[in-house]
Amino acid sequence: MKVLVTGASGLIGSALSAHLSSAGHTVLHAVRGDNATSSATAVKWNPHAGTIDADKLVGIDAVVHLAGAGIGDKRWTDDYKREILESRTKGTSLIASAIAQLPTKPSVFLSGSAIGIYGATGDEELTETSPHGSGFLADVCEQWEAAAAPAVQAGIRTVYLRTGIVLSTKGGALKKQLPIFKAGLGGKFKNGKHWQSWISIDDEVAAITHLLSSQLSGPVNLTAPHPVTNGQFTKELGRALRRPAFQTIPSFGPKLLLGGELAEALLFTGQRVLPNALLKDGFTFAHPTLDVALRALLTRS
8 A cells, every 4th residue: 555644753653654664555754844855755745834745645545644743742822722733633634635636535544633532521431422522632633533524525434543542662651651660759640540541552553554444434442442540550550660659649740840731631631432443343452451561562662
């Protein structure tokens, strides 16, 4: 297959690109800047300006769209919240419109999304049929998915990749936690009862690859089948590293450091999400439980 990947320099995009290339697929990368024209595998685009080199999209079989400003990279000022939203909606609309206009359209558009669309729901088990929640992240995800409408209307099979917490020692939340836990300073946030719906980077890449040739469309939860509470996650990570993890981290510290809204959304609330669509479609998780995932990830780190 000839696959266009946006966000290819990110945690998921880089791992996916390497996997697809090693499997014999041709991978194109959406790239900003003048240097994009110097590579046969680079597709120049500028989501904010609404421009893309459509000529280089001719002949692609699939698109995996993962680009977007990092949710936890900066404090949530009004300007950065606007960047989080527009980096997703403008990029998605641009790609979806561009492929919808191709004379021969790709067979599938896998468009990024997140489990934040469900909002804070306590202990409720959430599947792809659960209603959308409220709050900033839920609103962002809803508009993000809606921006893919041109691809849907053009008859392209479109999947919304509702991704949970991706575990990798190379980036994301786990990489940030490892030094703290290795020092024996790890702990749960507040009472540790909020849910964390996670997926290993290996299963994230495998699930996206599976969806390239599947017949699924619409929302698909990319999370492991066994979510855990924050307290359980803390215990398992401490056990895997053979370090104590008995601290209780109050909310005031992270809220002072990150800002109240960001800290509350990322650290003190969560969702209990199940990957029903993937399981029903026959996908097999290499790391279905957290202990198995952490053992595999930490062994090769």
